[in-house]
Structures are given as structure tokens and as C-alpha cells.
Amino acid sequence: MKYILFALLLVNSLNAQNWEKIEGIFNPTGLEMKHFTAPFFVDYDNDGDMDLNLCYLSSRSKFYKNVSTSGTPFYEEDTVYLAQIPVLDPLNYYSYAVFADLDSNGTLDMVTGGFRGFTCFFNKGTIGEPAWEKVDSIFTEVNTLIGSDPKPELGDLDGDGDLDLLAGIGESLLGGPDAGTTRGFRNIGTRTVPVFEYYTPFVNGISDAGLNSYPALVDINNDGDLDMVLGRDLASMLFYRNDGTPQAPIWNGVGNFIQVEGSHYWKNPDMTDIDGDGDFDLVYGTDDGNLLYYQNNGTVTNATFAYNPALFPVVKVSGHSTTSLADVDGDGDMDMLTGTSLGQIRLVQNNGTSTAPAFALTAGNYGNLSTSSYSVPRFADFDKDGDLDVITGATDGKVYLYLKNGSTFTSVDWFPSVDIGWSSIPAPVDIDGDGDMDLLVGAETAANVVFMENTGNNTFVQNMSLFAGVSFGSYNRPSFGDADNDGDFDLLIGSLWGDLKYYENTGTATAPVWTNNSTLVAGIEMDQNSTPYLADIDGDTRPDLIIGDSDGNFHYFKNLFAPVGVQDVNPVPSTFAISNVYPNPFNPMTKVELSFAQAGEYKLRITSVTGELIGEKTLSVTQAGRIDYNIDFSEYTIPSGIYLFTVDGNSVRGVVKLVYLK
Numbered sequence: 001m002k003y004i005l006f007a008l009l010l011v012n013s014l015n016a017q018n019w020e021k022i023e024g025i026f027n028p029t030g031l032e033m034k035h036f037t038a039p040f041f042v043d044y045d046n047d048g049d050m051d052l053n054l055c056y057l058s059s060r061s062k063f064y065k066n067v068s069t070s071g072t073p074f075y076e077e078d079t080v081y082l083a084q085i086p087v088l089d090p091l092n093y094y095s096y097a098v099f100a101d102l103d104s105n106g107t108l109d110m111v112t113g114g115f116r117g118f119t120c121f122f123n124k125g126t127i128g129e130p131a132w133e134k135v136d137s138i139f140t141e142v143n144t145l146i147g148s149d150p151k152p153e154l155g156d157l158d159g160d161g162d163l164d165l166l167a168g169i170g171e172s173l174l175g176g177p178d179a180g181t182t183r184g185f186r187n188i189g190t191r192t193v194p195v196f197e198y199y200t201p202f203v204n205g206i207s208d209a210g211l212n213s214y215p216a217l218v219d220i221n222n223d224g225d226l227d228m229v230l231g232r233d234l235a236s237m238l239f240y241r242n243d244g245t246p247q248a249p250i251w252n253g254v255g256n257f258i259q260v261e262g263s264h265y266w267k268n269p270d271m272t273d274i275d276g277d278g279d280f281d282l283v284y285g286t287d288d289g290n291l292l293y294y295q296n297n298g299t300v301t302n303a304t305f306a307y308n309p310a311l312f313p314v315v316k317v318s319g320h321s322t323t324s325l326a327d328v329d330g331d332g333d334m335d336m337l338t339g340t341s342l343g344q345i346r347l348v349q350n351n352g353t354s355t356a357p358a359f360a361l362t363a364g365n366y367g368n369l370s371t372s373s374y375s376v377p378r379f380a381d382f383d384k385d386g387d388l389d390v391i392t393g394a395t396d397g398k399v400y401l402y403l404k405n406g407s408t409f410t411s412v413d414w415f416p417s418v419d420i421g422w423s424s425i426p427a428p429v430d431i432d433g434d435g436d437m438d439l440l441v442g443a444e445t446a447a448n449v450v451f452m453e454n455t456g457n458n459t460f461v462q463n464m465s466l467f468a469g470v471s472f473g474s475y476n477r478p479s480f481g482d483a484d485n486d487g488d489f490d491l492l493i494g495s496l497w498g499d500l501k502y503y504e505n506t507g508t509a510t511a512p513v514w515t516n517n518s519t520l521v522a523g524i525e526m527d528q529n530s531t532p533y534l535a536d537i538d539g540d541t542r543p544d545l546i547i548g549d550s551d552g553n554f555h556y557f558k559n560l561f562a563p564v565g566v567q568d569v570n571p572v573p574s575t576f577a578i579s580n581v582y583p584n585p586f587n588p589m590t591k592v593e594l595s596f597a598q599a600g601e602y603k604l605r606i607t608s609v610t611g612e613l614i615g616e617k618t619l620s621v622t623q624a625g626r627i628d629y630n631i632d633f634s635e636y637t638i639p640s641g642i643y644l645f646t647v648d649g650n651s652v653r654g655v656v657k658l659v660y661l662k
Helices: none
Strands: 002-005 019-021 038-042 051-055 062-066 075-077 094-100 109-114 117-123 132-135 150-155 164-169 182-187 196-198 214-218 227-231 238-242 251-253 267-272 281-286 291-296 305-307 324-326 335-339 345-350 359-361 376-380 389-393 399-405 408-412 425-429 438-442 450-454 460-462 476-481 490-495 501-505 514-516 531-535 544-548 554-559 565-568 577-582 589-596 600-608 613-621 625-632 641-649 652-660
Touching: 038 094, 038 267, 038 281, 051 094, 094 150, 109 150, 117 150, 150 214, 164 214, 214 267, 227 267, 324 376, 324 531, 335 376, 335 389, 376 425, 389 425, 389 438, 425 476, 438 476, 476 531, 490 531, 577 652
Parallel strands: none
Antiparallel strands: 002 565, 019 554, 038 051, 051 062, 062 075, 094 109, 109 117, 117 132, 150 164, 164 182, 182 196, 214 227, 227 238, 238 251, 267 281, 281 291, 291 305, 324 335, 335 345, 345 359, 376 389, 389 399, 399 408, 425 438, 438 450, 450 460, 476 490, 490 501, 501 514, 531 544, 544 554, 577 589, 589 625, 600 613, 600 641, 641 652
């Protein structure tokens, strides 16, 4: 008999002790990179280092506090600072944002650009307790002139002590100015009450940048006036030196001032002193979400820039990352296979250890494998030769199996009947415990999901009866793993919408019974296309959760609830014991382990802490041993609170505390 040891859970984490999201494994600086990032650095808490607001094209912006004390930035999301900023509708996500004190009250205000033009939020509170007030009147006239995709920039362009406004014009859906142009607005109000009027002299000499214009103002040569870096939807950037005065800019285009890489077609810049050496560095967001850092190794008057990849490293792919983990190179730690929207099959190698992973995306396709588009590769040993074969899905709805032989792969067609029509998601598993690999294939619709049972000699027969009771939903993305370490495979299902479902296998390793326990993963959600996988990447024997998403990121959730190991013990307990209540807190069900040294009748009671009887049952134990007893509070009409579960009989008595959260 096996006795499962549970660890004491002390971490306050996601879903009442189930998971803890760990930053820094795939994103060492703590930042989440999504498509079309627009960075803006600002020291919002006046602690001397640069914090960061990241806007994204199609989701809410995030504000990150720089919590590093080492000089190398590390960021934690501040979920409070911008919590009052509304997202009025899906068309009103803020694609761009800048911060400045527009009303001179000592706090930073926020100007955003998006589908509805510019929006202003005044902070009428404090740094620690912001009180955001939306002010519609400031940009009423401005918004009639800038279209539906403008990027704001603030700076004093006429030397009168207040902040003027630039609008980089993007590709407006409903018409507007020419995309790629830049418009200027002079502040004719005061330092406390801004009023903006259209003013073309601010942008005379600024050429059309292309499909988008992303202006960033900075005094790059320390001559007392503002120069301009202009990002755009092309591989290069533009730079304009101000050869005028602080009161009247004269823009002089300087070619090749900043030599940047050419692999990204979308570049949204910000200029800030990242390394604290007193001059301005360049950081820009890109189409695939990466932040690229060009360090200024020159001086405050003579800038020279060089790419520095060390500051914002991130392990991601261009889009639609997927997950499958195994020890590919036999070094004792978990490596990862991922697909991409382009059909690539990429290896993310673990160069760390089994307890301290260090992942890095390797160059090229793994094993020279690829497919048409939207690949979903998974490791599995289909031919039982002891190495890891690869099976992948694709946009065409078919699955492609590659058997590994030495260092090469051979394509075999073992699943000619599988064609779900669109976007296949293979999930290999030996679900019936017969020693060979079966295959579940997720699909766009639940009706198209197929399960191919391996009946021997790699003969596959469709048999969905093994998944009775499972609601796959649309655009499902399944995978298997032993989440609770009980020796059988459980089922995780991701989706297009980013949420997860979890079906616990309450049967056996040879005869699964699926019980919906999605509360276990409630609150774990990606923006789109969550692709989950279970694997122990920190060496504590608990299967952790690694999720891919539509932006190409990977997310790591540490498992805090599963048993931490298996230990052989005497199958007959020497004494009575109550142990291992899980989950606790719970709603509405929990499970408790009861160990009986002798058979007999036992009274099971649930009472309040004051002794009020809530419920009572009799349990007949036919032989000594251990049982898992389910407690269901849905049988009772009681509020949340602390209750006592008591077992009494045959000269033994035990009690355990239960925490019920409705």
C-alpha cells in the first residue's frame, strides 16, 4: 500500500493554496511582453529608479514598479496604481500612454491614445493613493484632428513653462489624417489648466514616417531644446535634431543617428536613463512584444548607441506558443517544445538544473521539423524505443507524427483518418494503462474532438466513450498530466478565450472517470489561446503548470497543492488518525484521509466551533486501513466559516478544522 505525504502549505497564492505564479523563469525582468508593446518609463514613486508602463494593442495596459536594489531592473506589476482607469469597451483599450504633471499638483497625470483619440486622466490623489479623474474637455477639439489611432507625446516646445502636445498619426479605421504624419498642438492655457490648439510650426520639417508615427521628445545633446526620435512601421527609425531654440524648434533630419536592428517592422520608442549614468538610452517596443534596449555609451552631448540584449531578455516566440516538456538531452532537467503561428517547431532548452531551470530558445526548427502554420508539437514515445518522438497539429486539422531514430526524424502516417477540419491540438497519453500511446485531438468544436485508442500494434480506433462526462467546449486545447500525484492522468483543457478547465481522474490509471474540478484552476487565465501542460520543473515532485498563449509567451504556475512524494508504509495503521484535508479552505467539497486501526462503526459529525450540530453520519469500516472520505457542504445551508469534523467510535476520537468559503 502507498501512503501519500502532503506538505504544509504556507504560501498565500492563487486559488487558496493551489498555485503561485512565478515571474522571472521565462521573463527574467518580470515583464509580460504582448504584441505591439508601447513602453513609457517614469519614476512614479520618486525612489530614484525608472518604473514602466506597458501598453499593448489589444489588452489593458500594465504598470510595473521597479523593485530592484541591484541596479539591474526587476519589475513587479502594480495592480493598484491604474486600477481606477476604466476600459469603457473593447475599442477603448489604450494602445499608448504617457505620464506628466499636466496640472502642476505634484502628481503624474496620464494621457492615453486609442480608438477614441486622446483621453486625459488627472491624478487628484497622491502617489501612494491615486484618485484618477477623467477630463473629457481637454482634448475635445484635438480629437477631431487626429483620427482613431494617435500616439501622444508631451514636452515644452515653445519654452513657456507648460507642456505642449504632439500626436503621431496611425492607421485610422474611420478616416483621418494621413497615417505616418505628426501633428503639433500648442498649450495656450497655463501650467495648471492646459488648453491645446492646433499649431503646425511645431512639426514643420517632420516628414511622413510611413504607416504610423511614434514621436518621443528628448534633449539628446544637452543643448537646452528638445530633439525627436520618431518610431514607425518600418525597419528603421528617424531622428530629428532641433537646430532651433527652446522657443521655436527647427527640425533637422539626421540619417543613421541610431542604427537599430531590421527584423521588427514596428518600433515604438521611449528615451530614458535606464543605466543611471546621466544620459538617455533608447528602449522600444516591437510587433512581437519584445523590448529592445540600446544603451547610450557616449556622453550627454555626444550620444552613441549599442544594442544590449542583457536588460530585457525574455523567452518567447513570435506568436501562439504551445507547451510540451520532457528531458530531451538526458541531463536530468525538463526541456520544452513549442509551436508558433508560423508552423515552426522550436526547442526551449533548459540550461539550468532540475531544481533551478534556465530556459533559452534555441535557433532553428527542432530536428528540422515544421508544419504549415499554427503548429502544436508534443513529445511522446509512440514506437516504444525509449526516445522522444514528436507529434504535431496544424491549421489543416490533421496530425503529423515524426518518429525519432538516433538524431533524425522519420515522418509516418499512423493517423490517416484524423482530420478535424481546422486547427488540430494533439494530446498523446496512455490513458488505459496498457503500455502504448493513445491520442486525443482537440478541435475547433467539441463535436470534432476525437480520441484514438491504441488497441495494439499501433492500430488506432476512435473511441470517445473513455471521455464520457467531459465538456470540451469550443476551440479546446487539451493536455494530460498527473496534477494531484495520485498515479493517473488528469485532463487540462485550454481555450481560445484563455481560460482553463480541469477534469480530475477519480477513476484509475486503466479506467478513467472524469470529475470536473475547474475551481482548481479558476482565476488562471491568458488573453487568448491558453495551451497548458503539467511538468515538474523545480524538482519538488509536484507537477507545475506551464501555459503558452497567443502572444508567444510562457507562464509558470508553481504547484502548491499536490502530494510531494510517495512513500511505502505499513498498509495497516497502528493507530487511528485524521490527516491531509484538501482543499482547505474549500467550496463546497473537500477530502480527508482517515486511517483506521480496526474495523467497526464510526460516527462522523460536523459541528460549529460553538458545538452546534450541523450534520451526522455513520461510517461502516469493514477492515483496517486508509480511506479518503469526501465531505460535501452543499448538503447544508450554512454560512462561510470555521467548522469541526469529528470521528468517534471504537474507543478512538479525532477532530480536524475545516474552513468553508462560499
